[in-house]
Amino acid sequence: xxxxxxxxxxxxxxxxxxxxxxxxxxxxxxxxxxxxxxxxxxxxxxxxxxxxxxxxxxxxxxxxxxxxxxxxxxxxxxxxxxxxxxxxxxxxxxxxxxxxxxxxxxxxxxxxxxxxxxxxxxxxxxxxxxxxxxxxxxxxxxxxxxxxxxxxxxxxxxxxxxxxxxxxxxxxxxxxxxxxxxxxxxxxxxxxxxxxxxxxxxxxxxxxxxxxxxxxxxxxxxxxxxxxxxxxxxxxxxxxxxxxxxxxxxxxxxxxxxxxxxxxxxxxxxxxxxxxxxxxxxxxxxxxxxxxxxxxxxxxxxxxxxxxxxxxxxxxxxxxxxxxxxxxxxxxxxxxxxxxxxxxxxxxxxxxxxxxxxxxxxxxxxxxxxxxxxxxxxxxxxxxxxxxxxxxxxxxxxxxxxxxxxxxxxxxxxxxxxxxxxxxxxxxxxxxxxxxxxxxxxxxxxxxxxxxxxxxxxxxxxxxxxxxxxxxxxxxxxxxxxxxxxx
Amino acid sequence: xxxxxxxxxxxxxxxxxxxxxxxxxxxxxxxxxxxxxxxxxxxxxxxxxxxxxxxxxxxxxxxxxxxxxxxxxxxxxxxxxxxxxxxxxxxxxxxxxxxxxxxxxxxxxxxxxxxxxxxxxxxxxxxxxxxxxxxxxxxxxxxx
Numbered sequence: 001x002x003x004x005x006x007x008x009x010x011x012x013x014x015x016x017x018x019x020x021x022x023x024x025x026x027x028x029x030x031x032x033x034x035x036x037x038x039x040x041x042x043x044x045x046x047x048x049x050x051x052x053x054x055x056x057x058x059x060x061x062x063x064x065x066x067x068x069x070x071x072x073x074x075x076x077x078x079x080x081x082x083x084x085x086x087x088x089x090x091x092x093x094x095x096x097x098x099x100x101x102x103x104x105x106x107x108x109x110x111x112x113x114x115x116x117x118x119x120x121x122x123x124x125x126x127x128x129x130x131x132x133x134x135x136x137x138x139x140x141x142x143x144x145x146x147x148x149x150x151x152x153x154x155x156x157x158x159x160x161x162x163x164x165x166x167x168x169x170x171x172x173x174x175x176x177x178x179x180x181x182x183x184x185x186x187x188x189x190x191x192x193x194x195x196x197x198x199x200x201x202x203x204x205x206x207x208x209x210x211x212x213x214x215x216x217x218x219x220x221x222x223x224x225x226x227x228x229x230x231x232x233x234x235x236x237x238x239x240x241x242x243x244x245x246x247x248x249x250x251x252x253x254x255x256x257x258x259x260x261x262x263x264x265x266x267x268x269x270x271x272x273x274x275x276x277x278x279x280x281x282x283x284x285x286x287x288x289x290x291x292x293x294x295x296x297x298x299x300x301x302x303x304x305x306x307x308x309x310x311x312x313x314x315x316x317x318x319x320x321x322x323x324x325x326x327x328x329x330x331x332x333x334x335x336x337x338x339x340x341x342x343x344x345x346x347x348x349x350x351x352x353x354x355x356x357x358x359x360x361x362x363x364x365x366x367x368x369x370x371x372x373x374x375x376x377x378x379x380x381x382x383x384x385x386x387x388x389x390x391x392x393x394x395x396x397x398x399x400x401x402x403x404x405x406x407x408x409x410x411x412x413x414x415x416x417x418x419x420x421x422x423x424x425x426x427x428x429x430x431x432x433x434x435x436x437x438x439x440x441x442x443x444x445x446x447x448x449x450x451x452x453x454x455x456x457x458x459x460x461x462x463x464x465x466x467x468x469x470x471x472x473x474x475x476x477x478x479x480x481x482x483x484x485x486x487x
Numbered sequence: 488x489x490x491x492x493x494x495x496x497x498x499x500x501x502x503x504x505x506x507x508x509x510x511x512x513x514x515x516x517x518x519x520x521x522x523x524x525x526x527x528x529x530x531x532x533x534x535x536x537x538x539x540x541x542x543x544x545x546x547x548x549x550x551x552x553x554x555x556x557x558x559x560x561x562x563x564x565x566x567x568x569x570x571x572x573x574x575x576x577x578x579x580x581x582x583x584x585x586x587x588x589x590x591x592x593x594x595x596x597x598x599x600x601x602x603x604x605x606x607x608x609x610x611x612x613x614x615x616x617x618x619x620x621x622x623x624x625x626x627x628x629x630x631x
Contacts (some may be wrong), residue, residue: 050513052500053499058490074610077499077500079500079612079614080500080501080611080612080628080630081611081615084500090592100610100611103630104607104608104610104630105607105630125595140602140605196564199564200560200563209605210602210604210609211605211631212603228591249563249564252563252607252608252630253560253563253564254607256560256608256609257557259552259557259610260544260549260553260610261553263544263545263549266547274611275611275612276548276611276612276614277610277611277612277613277614279611289622354610377493414494414499414501415499417497417498417499417500417502418498418500418501418604418631419495419497419501419502420497445602445603446601446603447603447604451604487605
């Protein structure tokens with residue numbers, strides 16, 4: 001067995017399986033039901049040895065009914081309860097569902113939209129394009145959108161997700177096939193969404209939000225897999241748009257309310273936890289079922305949200321580049337979700353409730369969940385980096401199915417805290433530094449830019465290399481940002 | 488005995504604060520002020536609106552979580568920014584604890600208030616009210 005040499009307590013605990021696999025055996029901590037496996041690299045693992053990240057991966061292994069291993073992806077960093085980059089599969093009969101394992105931003109996700117335009121087509125009026133996008137897509141904290149929904153219409157959004165949006169004219173049918181789950185989780189129970197959640201987020205449909213959420217103009221900078229790139233509709237120097245956001249205040253409040261309501265429920269089921277934020281209850285309990293129904297409804301709200309934003313982008317592009325400039329969705333991935341999927345665990349085929357907290361589903365060819373067009377290629381996996389360097393399109397592998405319930409990282413992962421990032425940094429300097437890299441950035445708050453400065457993130461190239469070396473996904477294309485809109 | 492106050496804590500991706508006060512009432516008041524101060528500059532908030540806030544929970548730590556979640560909810564759902572809090576009483580009834588309070592602030596205005604950091608949620612991560620000598624203390628992490 002190879003040991004880690006880091007001069008931290010983990011040297012005596014972690015078993016280094018290979019350069020990309022670091023195992024915390026189940027005997028590390030009382031109550032761990034399974035081992036924890038961290039997918040990383042010799043460089044990236046260093047970043048998580050001195051905070052709570054690894055402890056959190058071990059805590060997840062204590063959850064009742066967890067199967068396989070408690071997993072963490074190479075972009076892992078400390079979260080609250082679950083680590084960010086954490087993946088956990090639960091037995092539907094004996095396992096639990098944890099709202100904290102999904103996160104406060106239910107169905108936060110990323111979509112990539114391709115255009116027929118090349119870099120040379122937008123180079124001369126890039127500033128105008130970014131300004132128009134900034135005006136067209138409401139950004140910032142608590143911002144209300146321009147869609148006003150009656151209570152009955154909100155029910156329809158919670159039930160229908162992107163299907164509702166397309167029916168209302170915010171998109172085309174082809175968008176649905178290129179969205180995870182067709183952009184609509186049919187088991188959504190709109191009545192399980194609390195009144196408070198409806199009140200907080202109901203008016204925020206079609207808005208970006210703030211924090212690390214963004215809208216980017218990207219250019220395809222490198223293609224690694226021509227065949228897959230072609231199948232996904234990507235070409236060299238192509239202009240694409242990337243949207244990162246979630247279920248806004250509605251999803252945050254669903255999670256807030258259920259985390260609180262699960263505390264007495266856990267007492268009833270005799271569940272004790274290493275961290276209260278892991279709050280959970282049996283999947284089969286009425287409370288577990290209620291959460292899953294509300295979560296699916298909030299997830300549909302997030303799908304509809306990204307779908308409406310897509311429509312605002314389409315309008316801008318048609319106005320600036322002509323009415324026949326059609327944008328196509330490449331794919332829309334969710335990275336904060338819990339989903340029932342069929343997997344083989346320890347040689348046994350079973351249904352598993354897979355929690356992905358800052359992790360992306362990366363299904364290879366052949367999975368029945370994928371739309372026909374991706375059955376032979378596997379699904380596009382959209383991995384944003386930071387706003388200065390790059391983002392990636394990957395495709396999932398059989399290896400990921402075997403080891404990670406078909407999951408990979410969700411981004412670069414933070415390296416620097418928000419307070420550290422803000423220190424000694426002015427937003428105008430960040431804008432100037434980005435401009436020097438060829439990126440035009442606009443934000444609704446000063447902090448929106450300083451906290452999200454590229455250096456605050458791990459290099460995305462390193463994270464994707466770790467994913468590739470571990471065999472969890474194959475890189476298809478790399479995109480470079482040239483325009484950024486932040487909350 | 489130290490005066491009530493708070494400090495911002497570092498977290499790799501999110502943000503937190505540690506609040507302390509000589510009484511539990513002041514601890515709740517200080518923690519709520521800390522949440523608002525992360526959202527906007529306290530100096531920019533007038534005292535033109537008063538709201539009564541009452542929340543309940545099964546234990547003290549959860550009561551603090553629900554209390555702070557309510558302050559955030561009032562901002563994000565109702566558009567009310569609160570800066571000064573007064574806990575009137577803590578009540579116990581059966582297995583429920585209730586906090587009854589009055590809070591003063593004003594309606595959010597996008598022209599006047601610049602949101603520094605949008606808080607998605609209060610988390611229960613490591614949330615615990617502790618007695619430290621003469622003081623009550625709590626640390627709270629927020630999802631950003």
